[in-house]
Amino acid sequence: MAPDVTPPPEIICSGLAKTFDGRTEAVRPTDVTFHAGQTTALVGPSGCGKSTLLRMVAGLEAPSAGQLLIGGMPPAETLQNAALSIAFQDPSLLPWRTVRGNIALALSLARRPVDDAEIDQLISLVGLDGFAEARPAELSGGMRQRAAMARALVTRPGLLLLDEPFGAVDELTRHQLAQDLPRIWEARGTTTLLVTHSVTEAVLLSDRVIVLSPRPAEIIADIAIPLDRPRESGIERSPDFGDLTDAVYAALSRGMTLDRPPLAAQ
């Protein structure tokens, strides 16, 4: 494969915070660095603000306070260079475009030439051989997620943002997707941020798990995942894996009972 168009960036958040409508606190001032080429999982209860954190990194949401640098640049510049891709829980495929057309859309949005051979290779890589000309309505939920992932990967982004990418599919499909797809971005050494509320998925896919409190989000624990890659099927049953998930669960429980004064009182 050709080298990545953009090198994997390091992301530095300093005092990054988000408040909606001047009232609802989503993210408390946060200092954290996401290392280049690593996969970092953000874990927390539903509605805790982890997606808001991800959307700020994606440049889709402006921070209320603090600073965010992606590879030393503000998010707006990263966006202009089309150096990041995002995949959501909802595959967000355009229904009037084929699988190929949806993948090609990312290239034209990123102002890159549309390379059919590259698209075909990626379609094959995500396991959609023979469905290049199918429209989203003709695909199963898992196949749509594969297509969305191919679209996210086709621009060879240095930074990949995943917001519950396997959240909307059934458990079996989810397991299969979590086995197949991460190999692609792991092989490329992409900086990856993964938002999930599945502890198993977080430990399985990442080099580091950051546990967030219920809303407003605050970092409760920062747990390194020193498991060897590639992680084979069945690793979930190893004692090391069990210890790591236990640590994440313990941090999540601590977060649930955390007694915090409102921000104004601090």
Next chain:
Amino acid sequence: MTGLSLVHAGRPARGMTARGYGAWLGVLGLLLVWEALAHVVSGAFVLAAPTEILAYLVEDRGLVTRALGVTLGNAALGYVFGNLAAIALAALALLWPRSERIVTGLALLVYCLPLVATGPILRVLFGPGAGPQITLAALAVYYTTLIPLLVGLRAAPAGWFDLVRSYGRGRWSELVHVRLMASLPYLFAGLQIAAPAAFLGAMVGEFTGAERGLGVLTVRAIRALDVDMTWGVATVATAVAILAYVGLGMIARRFLRDAPPVILAAPASDTVRDSGSGWKAAIGVTVIALAGWALAFWVFDLNPFFAKGPMDVLDALLLAEDAGATRGTLAVALSETAVYLLPGYFAGLAAGAGLAMLLVLVPVIAGTAMPLAIALRSVPIVTTAPLVVLLLGRGATGTIVLVAVMVFFPTFVACLHGLRQAPGQVLDVFDSFAAGPVSRLVRVRIPAMLPAFFAAARMAVPASVLAVTVVEWLATGAGIGSLMAMSASLSDFDMLWSSVVLVAAISALGYALVGSVERRILRVYAPEQLT
């Protein structure tokens, strides 16, 4: 697609051949009953039999064909201009979002102008020719295209826009890659509804003093009490309108993957959330409308005898010596109209919602009724006004029935659709408690129906005003429609302009009133529908 009351009907199931034969048999049976009935009442001069209609059409085919050609030509031009105007207005609102409320408010106000009075005014402004008919056809279509188009341009899920923005692209890319394609089903739905509406507008334009066209033949037939001719012309008008609707539907299906949306109204806006902006928009619309009106007179230097500006109308209503008499005449006419309009409007709403509820209790029929009702909704009811007058007389009954029928079909379609939108899982919960069909209807389906019902009730306000003024103009000799007809023929342009202003204002106020009731109720039952 939350936040929208524009919803889609499922594609009709394939393999409808048996049902198709049934429909043809039904039509045949109806024709036979009609024929028999016409012969029974043949002395009463109200009903022409299908064979008599056919005989008339064959005999006068030259005349009818020429008239049809003229009306079709005017309708087609109006259709093109009206829809282009709608697309231009939608583009303006999209490129400059802050203008949207003003654009839609002005569009509504112009849509509320009573066509029967706009016709004669345009007649004196344009002079002889087809200008008024074409303008009325355009006025009849642009609003029903503009509103779904505006909704369609916003109909895409937020994730699609996030996708575009995540590659650093802006509004232009959103428009090209997402909005244009996403709005196509809505545009086609508007264009489809617009086809019969343009035909109706052209005919109403011809009612009010054209030289040629089907509308002229209609007026001539009514004056001559020629039953066969009245029915013949109305049959041609209705058939052409339905064919235009069906034809555009077929074209739309070639282009689209999804069925077009069923309910063509913008969702109610939640003025509580951005308080005061509704009033600001209303004041802005009024100021701009008055300024535009005054400016038009100054720019075009119109003849002050028949062209009246805002100050002239103010003078006629408040300051002139005979202002009291003018106000009295208008008040009498409006109260007469209210007697026709309000019962018809509420009866139409009640019948539409009621029949939809009854049908839902019998699900087998509901599936068949939907396509039929959607097709019937397209019939320009006003073109059948002469028939209703023939059948039910020139008194209150005929007018009330016509208004009710005008309101009935869109309400019925919307309610039937809304009732079937009830969430399946909630219905399953009710099943698990062994709740009966009536309990399910009252507790689940009716709340699910409310957004669609109110969208229909809002859009029915201008439609029912159009219906009542047309019938009054053509036949009843009472009410504001008749007053406008009389003022036009007596060249009392002060009275004509005052009536137009009052009717448009009352119509727009009625629309706003229904909208405010809608907001109160939806805030409880469907807060996600408010934008």
